Structure formats: structure tokens, C-alpha cells
Amino acid sequence: MRYIRDIDKIPGIPDSDRAMLKKVAERYVFRVNDYYLGLIDWNDPDDPIRQLIIPRVEELSEFGALDASNEEAVTVARGVQHKYPHTVLLLCNEICGAYCRYCFRKRLFMDENDEVTNDVSEGLAYIAGNPEITNVLLTGGDPLLMSTRRIVEILSALRDIPHVEIIRIGSKMPAFDPWRLTDDPELQEAMRRFSTPQKRIYLMAHFDHPRELTDAAVAGIDCFVRNGVICLNQCPLIRGINDDPEVLATLYRRLSYIGCPPYYLFQGRPTAGNEPYELPLVRSFEIFTEALRHGSGLARRARFVMSHETGKIEVLAIDERHIYVRYHRAKNPADRGRFMMYKRDDQAGWLDDLEPVDGFGAVDVGAEPVCAVADGAD
């Protein structure tokens, strides 16, 4: 795979845009590969793959925060996030196959950031010492960009911890470089070895648009399925990429056909640089519900959520006056399953922009995660 970091090496970008886009790429890292670049229709200025990967000058507008859901507050050691009792995130790699312009973790790719560690020994010791942790998500960056040797080391160490049941791998490599899955027999062997009948490995794939589901990408998913991995998809709803009910419905339908049905759809967090990719919450919910109408039962299992600082908040319904939400996962045990009501605001993009209905909406941002209290699995 040939990687490209230089805007000048992309012929499809008009000369008049280059200088400004280089400035954007200096602020928020840019990298793409020739396969993914080849999916762009350069005759279409609104091409969704282009929007996903090519910088836009609007990214420089003042907006949001680099750590919009305050992941720092739940970081218990370098590269280790523990927000919900049974689940730990290991941020084990700080690069991705390419860089999605709307990434909510773009801070990790900045030079001064040191939240990710290649040495996961501290994280493994933390997991081993906390028996309530049954569920580990390998994330980053993209774990499948690590060498197979490192992946095997981490999976092996996790499988040596008896209370770890589920291992999830969050990856966009099936979209960016599906040959990473199909062309590495050692990786496939590792999946067969560590995804056991009693304790499965889950691939949390990240397809945003049906055009990413090329024959090669479908073969990538098929390869992992045949090697014992359960595949699910999660992605954000992004302006200009999948903010069309038909596009989302097609994505969901095809994902469910290939054995990688949708799991979460995320409302974009107010992350710095992401203004051009954000949608109002009400519009997002309309797109989501319309898309589900056209999906099979499997495609309809998706939940539309906000990954808020205080927990994962599912949007349940919206009527003329109100927005109804519920904690699907809560940092504070007292919030578990809590139902909340907010005044409808068609411009608001995030929970914090909404006005609660008296007695139904206060969130406790300062709450400490209480990780020793029993909770349902993810």
C-alpha cells in the first residue's frame, strides 16, 4: 500500500486549493493510501469518500474541543481508559490506515500528545488486577496497523487473564486496507486461536458509506468471519458523507448481508476541526429513523447514541416539543438507565447545547466513574 501525506501528490485537488489545504493538514494530520484515494470520484466535488479523507478549509474554524468527551477524566494509566465497570479501552496504537477528517481522537495524532502507549504492560496489569473487567476494547489509532507479532502478544496476554471474556478490536482497516485482513495468514491464525467458542473476539469495523464496501472490503470481513471473529459496524453520522437516509439504509442493508451488522450510530462530538462534518441532533435522528425503516430486522438493531462525557446516551424519540434520551451506559452508577427530557432545539448539535425540561435533564459532569459496582455487560 502506498501512503500519501503530501497534498501536492494528489492530482485531483485543484491548484487553487492546495496552499490552504496544506495549512489544514499542518494542524490536523493528513494521510491517505492509493487504494482509498482510488475510490474517489474526482468529477464530483461532493463525493463522500473525498469528504471523508481530503481536508477542508472549514476545519480551521473555531469549534469544539480536542477532547470533546473528556476522555482524559477516565484515563487511569497511559493508554488505559476505564469508564464503565466491566469495560476497559486500551489505546495501543497512535496511527491509522488513513485519517478520517471528522475523527474525534485527532488529538492522539498530534506531536505533543502522549495518551497512547506502545507498551501496554501497565494496562494489562491494571486489567489483571481488576476482576470486574470482562470486556477489553483495543483501540487507538488502529490496532490492526500494529505488527501481527504485537497483536498476538496482546491477545495472548489478555487470554491469560481469566476474567477477560470479550476482546474487541476497533478498526477501519477493512475500509482503508482490507488486504491487511486477507493477506496475513499469521493474523488469521491468531484470530482462530484467540477467538474461541467460549470467548469471542469482536471486530468493531468502521464503514461510513456503502462505496467503501468494495469486493476487497467484503473479502476482508469474510476472512475474519471465517476465522471465528464476530463482526459489527459502528460509525458516526457525518455531514456530506452519510447524512442521507438512503445512503445510510443502503450501508446498513449491505452490512447486515455480509455479516457485519450495525451496532452504534454516533452523533458527532463537538471536536475541534469538525465543524464542517457536524449535523444538528434532530436532523441526525430523522436520518437515522428514516434509514431504519428501510432496513432488515438485523439492520434495525443499531442504536443512535451520543458518547457524552457522562456516558453513552441513546436518543429514543423526538416530538414537536421534546427530545427524549436515556443513559445506555453511565459513568455514574446513579445515572444507569436514567431517562431524560430536553426542549427540542433544531439547531443544537450536542447534549450540552440542549435545555433540560425541569426535573428531567440534569447531567452530573463531575461524577467520578465508580468502577466497582456491578453493571450489565456492554
Ligand code: SF4
Ligand atoms: S479510523 Fe477511527 S481513530 Fe482513525 S482517524 Fe478514523 S475515526 Fe479516527
